[in-house]
Structure formats: structure tokens, C-alpha cells
Amino acid sequence: MPPYPIRQFPCRRDNFGVLLHDPETGNTLSIDAPEETPILQALEREGWRLTHILTTHHHDDHTAANEALKARFDAEIVGPEAERARIPGIDRGVRGGDRLSIGSLVFEVIDTPGHTAGHVSYFVPGAGVLFAADTLFSLGCGRLFEGDAATMWESLKRLRALPDETLLYSGHEYTATNARFALDVDPGNLLLQERVKEVEALRVRGEATLPVELGREKRTNPFLRADDPELQAAFDMAGADPVAVFAALRTKRNGY
Structure with missing residues (x-):
């Protein structure tokens, strides 16, 4: 399997831009398009030409540069069929369960509604990477703007089922705040304590906490552990329905 270089860089106030390159074909894909200039600068640094944009959901901070980049590069825009009417410049709609082939890259499209009603995530088995945008963050998850707790919990369980070695890329640099919240609700978790120290050191150096x-x-991540008895006990909800635990976690996180 050929290597697939991935470049991650900041966009807007706290978004991530991500480029994925296929050396075999020369295809370069942007995962969402938060802001044109940082994407253009990253393409120029690498000497790559944009061929595709994979949109995860319709929010403006993920689609703002769609039309400008499409006009400049004639890039094909792929996105969730359920949000087609709200995604600028979309050419092709995808649904959960689809396998999307672009050159030698194969993506599995995973339905992950909750943050928005039609949000999708893209998993690349051949590269072992997951682009989860605003469904799953490191130590956190997205706000429930268009879905409820049960819907988001099911989405997170789909992502949780992927292999442990999968590298997670998310849409925002929220990890430091998520870390404070996670430690608040699960203070005895030694692995979490280690991750929090790592996150703090990365941010002091101005480095990204992802992938x-x-x-x-x-x-x-407490949001992936709403059915874990240890997390439930730490959160004073031992034996509760996981959806109720998840909902309580999300409500508490909203206040941070």
C-alpha cells in the first residue's frame, strides 16, 4: 500500500485544515474547506494541486472555501447527500455505508449524525485514518445542534468500533478545554492524567494535539465511555442508561 502524506494546519480561529495526498495519482483531497488562504498556502508548500474536497457537514466553518477552491482548481466536492442543499458547490452526495474510491484511496463513509442531522465521517482503512470533523474530538464530542443524545451516542459507538490504531483527525483544536472537563468528571483515570499532561505540553509549545x-x-474520552461502569461510577451515575449518562456529560460540557 503506498504511503499517503497528510498535512494538518490551523484555519480560522480554531479549525483544522487537512490535506491528504495520493502520490500514485497526484490527487490531493482537502477534508472540509474552512478557509481558502491556509489551504492554498499548504498546497503551495507541498507542490500539490487540489482535486477533491470531502465535506463532512454543512456548517460554514467547514464549507466557507468550497466555491472559491472549486473555481480555482475545478475540484470535485463530495459531501453528505442528506445535506446536499446546504453544501456550497457539491457535486456528489454520499451516504453511510458507501465506499468512495478516489485514485488508489478508498474511503468508508460512516453516518455520524448528532452535531448536524446529516454529518458523515470518512475512514481510510488503507491508511488507518479517520476524519471525524465535529462528531468526535480528542477527549470530547460535538455539540448537539441538530440531533439528540441517543443519535450522537449511536454515532460515537460506530466510530468507537474502528481499530485502536486508527489515527483520529478532528475539525477543531478543542483538546485543552476538553481535557479539563474530562479530568473533572473522571479524576482517577491514570491514562487520562497522562494525556492531559501531554496536551498541556503540546499547547505550551504551540503544537497540535491531533492526530x-x-x-x-x-x-x-468520557463521551466514548458512557457505558463504562468505571466512568459511570466516577460521574455518580452508576448503572444508568448510557444515553442518559451521555446526555448528562454533554450538558455539563456545554457549560465549560
Whole structure:
């Protein structure tokens, strides 16, 4: 399997831009398009030409540069069919369960509604990477703007089922705040304590906290552990329905 270089860089106030390159074909894909200039600068640094934009959901901070980049590069825009009417410049709609082939890259499209009603995530088995945008953050998850707790919990369980070695890329640099929250609700978790120290050191150096192995998130992210008896006990909800635990976690996080 050929290597697939990935470049991650800041956009807007706290978004991430991500480029994925296929050396075999020369295809370069942007995961969402938060802001044109940082994406253009990253393409220029690498000597790559943009060919595709994979949109995860319709929010403006993920689609703002769609039309400008499409006009400049004639890039194809792929996105969730359920949000087609709200995604600027979309050419092709995808649904959960689809396998999307672009050159030698193969993406599995995963339905992950909750943050928005039609949010999708993209998993690349051949590269072992997951682009989860605003469904799953390191030590956190997205706000429930268009879905309820039960919907988001099911989405997170789909992502949790992926292999531990999968590298998680998310849409925002929220990890430091998420870390404070996670430690508040699960203070005895030694693995979480280690991750919090790592996050603090990375941010002091001005470095990104992502990507991170999904296996670490499964053991430290409270939103992936709403059915874990240890997390439930730490959160004073032992034996409660996981959806209720998740909902309570999300409500508490909203106040941070």
C-alpha cells in the first residue's frame, strides 16, 4: 500500500485544515474547506494541486472555501447527500455505508449524525485514518445542534468500533478545554492524567494535539465511555442508561 502524506494546519480561529495526498495519482483531497488562504498556502508548500474536497457537514466553518477552491482548481466536492442543499458547490452526495474510491484511496463513509442531522465521517482503512470533523474530538464530542443524545451516542459507538490504531483527525483544536472537563468528571483515570499532561505540553509549545490514536480515546474520552461502569461510577451515575449518562456529560460540557 503506498504511503499517503497528510498535512494538518490551523484555519480560522480554531479549525483544522487537512490535506491528504495520493502520490500514485497526484490527487490531493482537502477534508472540509474552512478557509481558502491556509489551504492554498499548504498546497503551495507541498507542490500539490487540489482535486477533491470531502465535506463532512454543512456548517460554514467547514464549507466557507468550497466555491472559491472549486473555481480555482475545478475540484470535485463530495459531501453528505442528506445535506446536499446546504453544501456550497457539491457535486456528489454520499451516504453511510458507501465506499468512495478516489485514485488508489478508498474511503468508508460512516453516518455520524448528532452535531448536524446529516454529518458523515470518512475512514481510510488503507491508511488507518479517520476524519471525524465535529462528531468526535480528542477527549470530547460535538455539540448537539441538530440531533439528540441517543443519535450522537449511536454515532460515537460506530466510530468507537474502528481499530485502536486508527489515527483520529478532528475539525477543531478543542483538546485543552476538553481535557479539563474530562479530568473533572473522571479524576482517577491514570491514562487520562497522562494525556492531559501531554496536551498541556503540546499547547505550551504551540503544537497540535491531533492526530491521536483512537485506542487512547476509547480509554480516556468520557463521551466514548458512557457505558463504562468505571466512568459511570466516577460521574455518580452508576448503572444508568448510557444515553442518559451521555446526555448528562454533554450538558455539563456545554457549560465549560
